[in-house]
Amino acid sequence: MTKSKVAKPGPKRSRQPEVTRRNILDAALVEFAEKGLAGARVDEIAARSGSNKRMIYEYFGNKDGLWLFVLERAYEKMREEEHAIDVARMKPEDGMRYLMEFNFKFCSRNPEFIALLNAENLHKAGFLRNSKKIRELYTPLLAVITDLLERGAKEGVFRKGVDPVEMYITIAALGFFYFSNVHTLSTIFGRNLLGQKSQKTRLDHSIEVVLGYLRP
Amino acid sequence: MTKSKVAKPGPKRSRQPEVTRRNILDAALVEFAEKGLAGARVDEIAARSGSNKRMIYEYFGNKDGLWLFVLERAYEKMREEEHAIDVARMKPEDGMRYLMEFNFKFCSRNPEFIALLNAENLHKAGFLRNSKKIRELYTPLLAVITDLLERGAKEGVFRKGVDPVEMYITIAALGFFYFSNVHTLSTIFGRNLLGQKSQKTRLDHSIEVVLGYLRP
Amino acid sequence: MTKSKVAKPGPKRSRQPEVTRRNILDAALVEFAEKGLAGARVDEIAARSGSNKRMIYEYFGNKDGLWLFVLERAYEKMREEEHAIDVARMKPEDGMRYLMEFNFKFCSRNPEFIALLNAENLHKAGFLRNSKKIRELYTPLLAVITDLLERGAKEGVFRKGVDPVEMYITIAALGFFYFSNVHTLSTIFGRNLLGQKSQKTRLDHSIEVVLGYLRP
Amino acid sequence: MTKSKVAKPGPKRSRQPEVTRRNILDAALVEFAEKGLAGARVDEIAARSGSNKRMIYEYFGNKDGLWLFVLERAYEKMREEEHAIDVARMKPEDGMRYLMEFNFKFCSRNPEFIALLNAENLHKAGFLRNSKKIRELYTPLLAVITDLLERGAKEGVFRKGVDPVEMYITIAALGFFYFSNVHTLSTIFGRNLLGQKSQKTRLDHSIEVVLGYLRP
DNA sequence: GATGAATGAGTGTTCATTCAT
DNA sequence: TATGAATGAACACTCATTCAT
Numbered sequence: 001m002t003k004s005k006v007a008k009p010g011p012k013r014s015r016q017p018e019v020t021r022r023n024i025l026d027a028a029l030v031e032f033a034e035k036g037l038a039g040a041r042v043d044e045i046a047a048r049s050g051s052n053k054r055m056i057y058e059y060f061g062n063k064d065g066l067w068l069f070v071l072e073r074a075y076e077k078m079r080e081e082e083h084a085i086d087v088a089r090m091k092p093e094d095g096m097r098y099l100m101e102f103n104f105k106f107c108s109r110n111p112e113f114i115a116l117l118n119a120e121n122l123h124k125a126g127f128l129r130n131s132k133k134i135r136e137l138y139t140p141l142l143a144v145i146t147d148l149l150e151r152g153a154k155e156g157v158f159r160k161g162v163d164p165v166e167m168y169i170t171i172a173a174l175g176f177f178y179f180s181n182v183h184t185l186s187t188i189f190g191r192n193l194l195g196q197k198s199q200k201t202r203l204d205h206s207i208e209v210v211l212g213y214l215r216p
Numbered sequence: 217m218t219k220s221k222v223a224k225p226g227p228k229r230s231r232q233p234e235v236t237r238r239n240i241l242d243a244a245l246v247e248f249a250e251k252g253l254a255g256a257r258v259d260e261i262a263a264r265s266g267s268n269k270r271m272i273y274e275y276f277g278n279k280d281g282l283w284l285f286v287l288e289r290a291y292e293k294m295r296e297e298e299h300a301i302d303v304a305r306m307k308p309e310d311g312m313r314y315l316m317e318f319n320f321k322f323c324s325r326n327p328e329f330i331a332l333l334n335a336e337n338l339h340k341a342g343f344l345r346n347s348k349k350i351r352e353l354y355t356p357l358l359a360v361i362t363d364l365l366e367r368g369a370k371e372g373v374f375r376k377g378v379d380p381v382e383m384y385i386t387i388a389a390l391g392f393f394y395f396s397n398v399h400t401l402s403t404i405f406g407r408n409l410l411g412q413k414s415q416k417t418r419l420d421h422s423i424e425v426v427l428g429y430l431r432p
Numbered sequence: 433m434t435k436s437k438v439a440k441p442g443p444k445r446s447r448q449p450e451v452t453r454r455n456i457l458d459a460a461l462v463e464f465a466e467k468g469l470a471g472a473r474v475d476e477i478a479a480r481s482g483s484n485k486r487m488i489y490e491y492f493g494n495k496d497g498l499w500l501f502v503l504e505r506a507y508e509k510m511r512e513e514e515h516a517i518d519v520a521r522m523k524p525e526d527g528m529r530y531l532m533e534f535n536f537k538f539c540s541r542n543p544e545f546i547a548l549l550n551a552e553n554l555h556k557a558g559f560l561r562n563s564k565k566i567r568e569l570y571t572p573l574l575a576v577i578t579d580l581l582e583r584g585a586k587e588g589v590f591r592k593g594v595d596p597v598e599m600y601i602t603i604a605a606l607g608f609f610y611f612s613n614v615h616t617l618s619t620i621f622g623r624n625l626l627g628q629k630s631q632k633t634r635l636d637h638s639i640e641v642v643l644g645y646l647r648p
Numbered sequence: 649m650t651k652s653k654v655a656k657p658g659p660k661r662s663r664q665p666e667v668t669r670r671n672i673l674d675a676a677l678v679e680f681a682e683k684g685l686a687g688a689r690v691d692e693i694a695a696r697s698g699s700n701k702r703m704i705y706e707y708f709g710n711k712d713g714l715w716l717f718v719l720e721r722a723y724e725k726m727r728e729e730e731h732a733i734d735v736a737r738m739k740p741e742d743g744m745r746y747l748m749e750f751n752f753k754f755c756s757r758n759p760e761f762i763a764l765l766n767a768e769n770l771h772k773a774g775f776l777r778n779s780k781k782i783r784e785l786y787t788p789l790l791a792v793i794t795d796l797l798e799r800g801a802k803e804g805v806f807r808k809g810v811d812p813v814e815m816y817i818t819i820a821a822l823g824f825f826y827f828s829n830v831h832t833l834s835t836i837f838g839r840n841l842l843g844q845k846s847q848k849t850r851l852d853h854s855i856e857v858v859l860g861y862l863r864p
Numbered sequence: 865g866a867t868g869a870a871t872g873a874g875t876g877t878t879c880a881t882t883c884a885t
Numbered sequence: 886t887a888t889g890a891a892t893g894a895a896c897a898c899t900c901a902t903t904c905a906t
Contacts, residue, residue: 036255053888054882062880118337122331163421173390173393173394184333212428257895268871270899279897468770550766552831591860601825608821638818645861689899702866
């Protein structure tokens, strides 16, 4: 186990700040999502990133700073995808269906996002509240929902007077909760709710609940 | 085991195993709910409990063991309250309304339960899966929902063919998600969603969603 | 939020891995020899080494790992010195005399070695058995003894048919036991057996026992 | 010490001070011999003894006090057995043979004694030195050896001028060392030295060494 | 005399963070 | 910019010992 004193040539000194930064963020996302803020290990993030601890402190100040960056990045990603949604020309019912499917599937393929949000809620959104960046990322989904509800009501296919914020929360809940609690639910019901079939059944039911409710 | 004495230990050496045990569990519930498993501190739990660390290890083996006990106790508590629900003689619609209200308000007044469940899901329900005790506590709510759906369908006030498990998840989601994500949602929407008014609005909306969906 | 930390200067960050490592091993040897494995304190070793606890775990994994390294090093040291012995050209009787003296004096000036071996025997050689390194360090003394016995027998100055392994154990015993039990023996006999004179008397006697036995 | 009572304590509350005392000492001997003073656990001793910790402190003051009692008892036992030796009427050579066999076999069947003595030497015989009781138990073996050497010399079968104390140490060494270091030796030589055959070979060799040396 | 709950000072180990190179 | 050795505070957990019953 004797370590040589010879100065090592440095096998992978990348000297690519942006790459290093991104590698750290990627590694941190995984680690934080797996273990939460308190459970995550800076050493582990450094190892996973292929970089080293010093760089984490260089770029992000400290563990908490890194957490904030990861959180901001996760929100950005979601918002970017949400922006891609265009239901303006869809029929209200189709639009709502599409939108719920998007939300459901986003949760399905981004379990880290779920974990991150739950952790952030554990901290009473302390980081989020201090992030100007995130507060500015007002969810565009709300605008889309508002538009759909208004058009639906005007066309007589949706009931009137539905509050868009409540509708938003309901839609979010129907997707998020399932994946957020999938392990405890699977355990209690004795089924693997992450299976393809279970997910489809769940999505169909959710859509039916919302559309059933919206019908006048 | 005498439980006649008050929970607060005397000046020193109270010598009441059951009381000590309970005090530790109470303190642990608070600490775990506030900081999660990794973030919780055994020292802090000991201090809060008015006892000392050694007793924690005496009664619960280690931190993980304590976590499991706290989790089991939280589930038990919920199940006990659920058992008290009797909607057998209510009209299906009233029963459903009552049941949703119960679920919503349980989440509202037991934020620790929310935090605990989220943390347990972070661990992929690893503890839950190993707890025979909890697995046996099959949620009685499911039976109640099944009964309501059947009676409602028979009486023609509810649509037919609704899967009780899906219905259960939907109801749970509509209550749990709101309180689970209340801090991030409050931050993003810039309102205090924990206010009485917001809660009432939310509950009313949720009930309306479910009943609107169920109407044939 | 995660941990409150204050930056302290720290007077000496030597940054010399090999030196740090060695300092730890040196300190550990003393501490282990003085108090055994269970009685030794990692804190104490860190303090004596002039380094800190974290480095111990960095280099040796844990207390047991450190013990193993110390043990291995002690064996290596003995083996190195043993290698320096060259009795090939000495007359058998002189060679045997020299060899016993070496063994006796090695024990005399390496009391830590004695303590270490006794502790390891308390653990039923559990660490030794798992150390590939040590098992490979087959004692060269045995080869030397074998050669002496053979030459002596051939030359007619030593009795024939003496088992080298038994001879080895006898020689080892006559040196090791004295120093291993010197404190209890001194107490019981009411003399300081560590004195120069006592040691000389003892060595002379031991040599005489072996040579007396070996004479045909 | 009354030995009339049966060793088995009652199901609970035995109210037999002497029995409790003895059970504790028995348990402590095993625990101390297995793990040394520092490594032994008071809890474990209490559990093994079938009694409880309070009694240990009642009877022996503290852990160190218990150690001293165990040590004294071990010495007493050895001295009692040594007293049973009667070689006064044996021929010197037979006497010496018998005595070495006794010593060897005593070590063989009392490994706890070995462990205890080694531990005590680790502490530089600190406890022994403070035990008036033990210091008074001057080894009777020495007298026996002196007698044998004198008779042997007078009869012309043993060499003259052999120091009895040196002879005592040599004999002790030849028995004690083998069992004291049996695990490390077994590991290094790759044989189980505790086997019947190995022991016999060893004893025969030891006797031959001493007798070979003593012959004029 | 006996029991076992209670205690506080450790004890090995891990962590986020800093600094020399 | 990059590296990884170094640090001390904290962490989970253990121990000998005491005390109420």
